[in-house]
Amino acid sequence: MANVISNEYLGQDMHLLKIEGSFKGEMGQFYMVRAWENYPVLSRPISIHNIEEESITFLYRVVGEGTEILSNLKTSDDVKLEGPYGNGFPKVTGKVALVGGGMGVAPLYLAAKKLKQMESVEKLDVYMGFRDEAILTEEYEEYADELFININGKVTDDLDVDKYDYIFTCGPEVMMESVVNMAKGSNTKVYVSIEKRMACGVGACLVCTCKTQSGNKKTCKDGPVFLGEDVYYA
Amino acid sequence: MPNLKVKIASAEFKNPIVMASGTFGFGREYGEIYDIEKLGGISTKGLTIKKRDGNNGIRIWETPSGIMNSVGLENPGIEGFIKNELENLKKLDVTTIVNVGGATLQEYVDAVNLISKEDVDMIELNISCPNVKAGGMAFGIKEESARNIVRVIRNITSLPLVVKLSPNAEDIVRIAQVCEEEGADGVSLVNTFKAMAIDINNRKNVFENTYAGLSGPAIKPIALRMVHEVSKNVSIPVMGMGGITTWKDAIEFIMAGATCIQIGTANFMNPSAGIEILEGIKSYMDKEGIKDLSEIRGII
């Protein structure tokens, strides 16, 4: 059990939930989040947005029952966190772009922060696409060499893949697939963060299978981050 | 200290808490999270003679107080299991149950022949999986087909044999009796209930297979009733399951007649559910002055 520090509404059904405690986690990993007893049955997988010495933060959008309960949490309410789970983004060198669409921007904040600390990273650009209005631009700007915001269009329109050695992307599958396709034939390596429905979150139940060129993978354990070209998109 | 040991044929369990097939992998993953050696037993993911990739499309869907799954017996095959998982599982101080499935009688036979050469504690014959197109549950619906498969399998293995029953059976009590008549050492029940969900926005079935298996707290009262009915009508041990989430649920199943209880969906609600249920049972026994679970088993 951990306690809520704050649960800030950012507009457009998006919230920033900050929880007290010293938590572990790498960029691209997630926690199974639960703020209720037995119902709903399953915990919800949510990416780590940020980790500080005494807190962990999740950025989420209300889409259904579970996230609705999260949105009603108040300071000092209890939350159960299991994790960190999964295989996050790799540590890389050279020029890196982070490309997020909608709630897909959530894990890219920790990624930006961690990559910025790495001397091997020469350039770090962040691309974010939103439907109506951008959020948290100042926060991402702190770590990005350049920040590109796209509203109600295609975030990939702004992207020149050849400028980068690595691209980390998270968001709608069609968007990630198009980044992967843009990078085909180039030297740019694309890593995607896949979302699948989960039950156990630890690799024991096989409900989160992601089809890849090397066979079935567990999104929760082998992923959620995969090499983009390996994944068969839905 | 209350005595929690139970026995089914030659298989000994240090306590009656068993992790249900398909919800606990081969023990590796939860083993990274807590001390799973405190558990009584682990039933593996359902294994088939050939490796299976499982079903396409959505595999899990929530419903009030339950979940529906359509994994479709994805598994590495018996050989893959023996090669990559068995060693690790055997090292653990828990009773190892190998859950075996198949599409045809021959597949069951081949799988059981292969696994019977290994040092495992028990076979759980899964004739109740609702998520495969051929075989699986079909063997567990009618009395004659259940009798046939249990007879054949009993003849080829000397390992303790528990048959896992489907709540979708025409008459689950009859099927359990048939298992006993054919020499099974026990029965386990229930597997998931055949269920369904429709995505009204897309006007489509949620699951590619149309039907899926319902588990979790939603099925507990029916599962409990079935465990009770079966326990009253067979003399072999019963492993009871279906929605067990708390130690109180577990005690209910034991009072209904279960020798062991299995925990499935509750692992997803709380990874250490098994340990918490075990601790709960112990303090209940202490408080009530119960020395051995046999004092309350089947009292209803």
Ligand SMILES: Cc1cc2nc3c(=O)[nH]c(=O)nc-3n(C[C@H](O)[C@H](O)[C@H](O)COP(=O)(O)OP(=O)(O)OC[C@H]3O[C@@H](n4cnc5c(N)ncnc54)[C@H](O)[C@@H]3O)c2cc1C
């Ligand atoms: C690895 C991973 C990281 C994620 N990180 C974030 C994040 O940082 N911020 C964020 O807002 N969302 C994130 N999601 C999506 C988030 O898990 C879902 O939005 C959430 O589970 C919806 O729950 P609900 O009860 O509100 O919706 P409901 O639709 O009521 O949920 C019903 C069931 O479907 C599942 N489900 C529904 N949508 C999704 C989805 N997109 N992905 C997986 N399961 C889903 C739920 O977990 C639940 O079991 C992530 C998903 C994954 C797999």
Ligand SMILES: Cc1cc2nc3c(=O)[nH]c(=O)nc-3n(C[C@H](O)[C@H](O)[C@H](O)COP(=O)(O)O)c2cc1C
């Ligand atoms: C994701 C999932 C996978 C399962 N896979 C198997 C399986 O491979 N073999 C089997 O006999 N039962 C399987 N089951 C059924 C469970 O072992 C158990 O019988 C059922 O879920 C009821 O118990 P519960 O309500 O505690 O989950 C599976 C259940 C779930 C939820």
Ligand code: FES
């Ligand atoms: S959620 Fe259980 S294996 Fe991934």
